[in-house]
Amino acid sequence: MKNSIDRTDIESSPAYPASRSACPIKLAPLVDKLREERPVSRVTLWDGTQPWLVSRYSDVRDALRDPRLSSDPRSPGYPFVTPVLKQLELMGGEPISFVRMDPPAHTRQRRMLAREFTAGRAEKRRTQVEAVVSSLLDDIIAVGPPADLLEELALPLPMLVLCQLFGVPYENYAYFLELSKVILNLTSSQESLDESLGDMVAHVDRLVTNKAAHPSDDLLGNLVTDYEIPGMLTHQETVNLVLTLLIGGVDTTASALALGLLELLLRRDQWVLLLDHPELVPAAVEEMLRLHSVAATDGMPRAAKEDLEIAGVTIKEGEGLLLNVAAANRDPRVFRDPDRFDIRRKAEKQLTFGYGIHQCIGQWFARIEMQSALTELLRRLPDLRVSKPLEELSFRHNMLVYGLDSLPVEW
Numbered sequence: 001m002k003n004s005i006d007r008t009d010i011e012s013s014p015a016y017p018a019s020r021s022a023c024p025i026k027l028a029p030l031v032d033k034l035r036e037e038r039p040v041s042r043v044t045l046w047d048g049t050q051p052w053l054v055s056r057y058s059d060v061r062d063a064l065r066d067p068r069l070s071s072d073p074r075s076p077g078y079p080f081v082t083p084v085l086k087q088l089e090l091m092g093g094e095p096i097s098f099v100r101m102d103p104p105a106h107t108r109q110r111r112m113l114a115r116e117f118t119a120g121r122a123e124k125r126r127t128q129v130e131a132v133v134s135s136l137l138d139d140i141i142a143v144g145p146p147a148d149l150l151e152e153l154a155l156p157l158p159m160l161v162l163c164q165l166f167g168v169p170y171e172n173y174a175y176f177l178e179l180s181k182v183i184l185n186l187t188s189s190q191e192s193l194d195e196s197l198g199d200m201v202a203h204v205d206r207l208v209t210n211k212a213a214h215p216s217d218d219l220l221g222n223l224v225t226d227y228e229i230p231g232m233l234t235h236q237e238t239v240n241l242v243l244t245l246l247i248g249g250v251d252t253t254a255s256a257l258a259l260g261l262l263e264l265l266l267r268r269d270q271w272v273l274l275l276d277h278p279e280l281v282p283a284a285v286e287e288m289l290r291l292h293s294v295a296a297t298d299g300m301p302r303a304a305k306e307d308l309e310i311a312g313v314t315i316k317e318g319e320g321l322l323l324n325v326a327a328a329n330r331d332p333r334v335f336r337d338p339d340r341f342d343i344r345r346k347a348e349k350q351l352t353f354g355y356g357i358h359q360c361i362g363q364w365f366a367r368i369e370m371q372s373a374l375t376e377l378l379r380r381l382p383d384l385r386v387s388k389p390l391e392e393l394s395f396r397h398n399m400l401v402y403g404l405d406s407l408p409v410e411w
C-alpha cells in the first residue's frame with residue numbers, strides 16, 4: 001500500500017531534533033509517533049532545511065545499504081543536524097573521515113584498517129581487554145563506594161584499549177579524553193572547538209611521525225609501514241584514520257556501556273537473572289545496544305544521489321535523509337514491547353552499529369569491552385546499584401553521542 005504523505009505537505013514538518021523531555025531513556029515522543037503514523041516524513045532542522053526522517057526498521061536497514069544514498073557531506077541536500085556538525089563535517093572542505101566518504105575513496109581506506117578489526121582479531125584481544133577492566137575495577141573497589149562508572153570505567157576502558165591497539169603509551173589517554181569532551185560537545189564555541197581539534201590533530205600527528213621513526217608491530221606502526229611509507233596513504237590521511245578511530249570509538253562505547261548498565265540496574269530482575277546465568281552476558285549486551293543507539297541518535301545523515309522510493313514516498317535526487325536507527329531499534333514490528341529491557345529477546349538484529357558498507361568497523365571491540373565489563377561487574381560487585389533515582393541523573397543532550405553525564409553507583 002502506498003504511503004499517503006503528500007510531497008508538498010512540508011508545513012507539517014516538525015522541528016527536529018525533538019525533545020526527549022518525557023523520559024531520558026526513551027525516544028522523543030515525536031519520533032515514536034512519526035514511526036507509527038508517517039514513517040517517511042519531512043522534518044525541519046535548525047537551518048531551515050527539511051530532510052526526510054526514516055524511522056521504520058526495514059526502511060532504515062534497506063536505506064543504509066542503498067548505494068543511491070551518499071554519506072558525503074558535500075553532496076547536495078546532505079543534512080546537518082546541528083551547526084557544530086556542519087563545521088566538523090565540512091572542515092577543510094573535504095570529509096576528514098572515511099565514514100563520510102563514498103566508494104571508491106571509502107573502500108580504499110576502510111580496507112587498510114579492516115584486517116585489524118575482524119571478529120577474530122578482536123577475540124584474540126579479549127584477555128587484554130579483561131585485564132584493563134580488572135585493573136580499573138581494582139581501583140574502584142580499593143577506593144570503595146560511591147563510584148561513577150562512567151568516569152571510572154566506561155570512558156577509560158575503550159580509550160585504554162585503543163592506546164593498546166595503536167601501540168601508544170597509556171599516558172595519552174587522559175589528554176585525548178579531555179580534548180574529545182570539547183570536540184564532541186555540540187555547544188562548544190567555534191574558538192574552543194578549533195583549539196581542541198588543533199591540539200588533537202597535532203598530538204596524533206606527533207604519534208604517527210614517531211612511529212615512522214620507530215616502527216613497531218601495532219595498528220599505528222603497521223599503518224605507517226604498510227601504507228604511509230610506500231605512498232599509499234599521505235601523512236595527513238594516516239593522521240585522519242587515527243582521529244576517526246579515536247573520535248568514533250571512545251565516547252560511543254562509553255555511552256553504550258553506561259546507558260546499558262543503567263537500564264540493567266534499573267531492572268533488578270534482569271541483573272539477578274544474569275548473576276545466575278552469566279552465559280547470557282552477550283545477549284544482554286545486544287539488548288543494551290538495541291535500546292540505546294548512541295551514535296547519530298537523531299538519524300544517520302545521507303543524501304539522495306538519484307530519485308528513489310522509500311515506503312511509497314518519492315525522495316528526489318539532492319534531498320537529504322536522516323535514517324533514524326534509534327527509532328528502528330524500537331520498531332514494534334521487529335521487537336515486541338520495544339521499550340522493555342529484556343535480555344532474553346533476540347536483539348542481535350539491532351542496527352546500532354549501522355548496516356551496509358559503513359557498518360561500524362569497531363563493533364567487535366565494542367562488544368568485547370562491554371561483555372568484559374559486565375562479566376566482571378557481576379562477578380565482583382553482585383550488589384551493585386544506581387545510587388540516585390532516574391529523575392536525578394543527568395543526561396547529555398548537547399553531545400554528538402547521547403549518554404549520561406555520570407553513572408553514580410554503590411554496592
Ligand code: HEM
Binds near residue numbers: 071110253295360
Ligand atoms: C558501542 C559502540 C559503538 C557504536 C554504537 C558505533 C556506531 C557506529 C555507527 C552507527 C557507524 C556507522 C555510521 C554511518 O553509517 O554513517 C560506525 C562506523 C564506524 N565506527 Fe563505530 N561505533 C562504536 C564503536 C566503535 C569503536 C570501538 C571503533 C574503533 C575502535 C569504531 C570505529 C568506527 C569507524 C572507523 C567507523 C566508520 C566505518 C565506515 O565508514 O566504513 N566504532 N560506528
